[in-house]
Amino acid sequence: MDRGQGRDNWAAMHGGFGWQVPDSFNIAQACCARWAREPDAAQRVAIIAHGTEGATLTFARLQQEANAMSNLLVGLGVRRGDRVAIVMPQRFETAIAYMAVLQLGAVAMPLSILFGPDALEYRLQDSEAVAALCDESSAGAIAQVRAQCPALRTVVGIAGAAAHADIGWEAQRAQLQPEFAPVQTHADEGAVLIYTSGTTGPPKGALIPHRALIGNLPGFMCSQNWFGFDPLRPGSRSDAVFWSPADWAWTGGLMDALLPSLYFGRPIVACNARFSPETAFTLMQQHGVTHTFLFPTALKAMMKAYPQPRTQFALALQAIMSAGEAVGDAVFGYCRDQLGVVVNEMFGQTEINYVVGNCAMNGRTEDGIGWPARADSMGRPYPGHRVAVIDDEGQECPPGVPGDVAVHRYDVHGKPDPIFFLGYWKNEDATRRKFTGDWCRTGDLATRDADGYLWYQGRADDVFKAAGYRIGPSEIENCLVKHPAVINAAVVPKPDADRGALVKAYVVLAPQVAQARAVATPGPDSFDARLVAELQSHVKDKLAPYEYPKEIEFIEALPMTTTGKVQRRVLRLQEEERARGART
Structure with a gap:
């Protein structure tokens, strides 16, 4: 059992859940x-x-x-x-x-x-x-x-x-x-047309039905620790106040923040200001925010800016949900120890929203509610969703074997899962390619352990081979962020004639380190050279020898989608273009 997270009730919650979707909604x-x-x-x-x-x-x-x-x-x-x-x-x-x-x-x-x-x-x-x-x-x-x-x-x-x-x-x-x-x-009628972020090609319009909001509710309630309601007291009232910097123009801000808050009759804070750690903590203190959805990128920045936030801010936080990238154990520990909340990492995408995640009840031990979160794990399937890791033929992979995270059209009781999108707008071929039988492929790779927790390996197109080794960027990025000089990082392959590819890291430095670098004197033993060596040694000490970045480039900001995900594809294409230029 994880400290302060309560009992493991996942099997009972998942097995005992049944959908109730009206014809009209x-x-x-x-x-x-x-x-x-x-x-x-x-x-x-x-x-x-x-x-x-x-x-x-x-x-x-x-x-x-x-x-x-x-x-x-x-x-x-x-x-x-x-x-x-x-x-x-x-x-x-x-x-x-x-x-x-x-x-x-x-x-x-x-x-x-x-x-x-x-x-x-x-x-x-x-x-x-x-x-x-x-x-x-x-x-x-x-x-x-x-x-x-x-x-x-x-x-x-x-x-x-x-x-x-x-x-x-x-x-x-x-x-x-x-x-x-x-x-x-009708519950099956189209309600929202949200275009995917286009990280792997032209954006596609995912047509979301009205019933999808019902499909979202188990994940929302689990990730938000029941959103201030007492699960053992039907009819109990909630004092929840929600806020997220997630744009209301994408799934995370609309379907995971604005609409579920209103569905439960609770207020949500609207803020147009550019995100900053100071703004986030000030806003949460001023409005008594109890529940929030924060990207890992935001949490990393908050961790670096305010290592001990409760010495400066009076917070009322009861739950934090995070998604978009792997949280990593450094951020997980920060939320637990400094914010007083075990972060519930979750996973989903525009077409099916959140179907996997955690439900740590932060010290509550009621029978039948919640399951422990494991640092750096995507979590387990939320009640109502049948999720598996499958291979190219659509067969479930054994524990520990990486495969494609997929969601079945029907739950464990054989009932239709209401969370599914209706299809891609004017693109039947792309809709068909999304499915293998009744399994909807996410394009995200993961492994499943013996307890049913999923462990993110990266987007299928983000994983690469270097010198014959299979490299998943998330683990290296998480390791880099643990270094006090690093606020964010992205790992991509750099083409190499001998080894196929080298591991390269793009690193965003913490503000105080970036300032010191800006006034440093160039030379063979420069600030950059010393810091690169230090970061490489940092990764070597914690991961496999073949995983450390052979090259590190410092960058002011990583390319991001509007949904808060790092666009590794942009950096990968940049490396390929540079390699072509070097050969001509």
């Missing part, structure tokens, strides 16, 4: 309308705006504004099944837009405000979105590509974006009725 009805009908709807807070003193949006107000926006969209010709782009950061109007689009039966298409014109144009064209809702952060970029998107009939500007739009939301609001008759959608 609508995300907006479940996340807003039902709370808006409660007597306390005018006082129950749905969203807290960080940085705006006392600014909150109640469920009653959220529903009224969503009704008005639904009426506006219907008046603009938006119909059931139409795609509506939502291109806004974490703010009140973003949540309003999701509720408005979903309750009228249209398909919400989240787009990040970080997307440039090319990325926006591709997605708007491919989806054939008929309308777009944007604010000042994205209106200019949409205006640049508007002419190349013939299906885009209307652009609605919000909060000062009217100059770049066809109409302004605020100017129309007074004329719109606060009542709207919602569409009764």
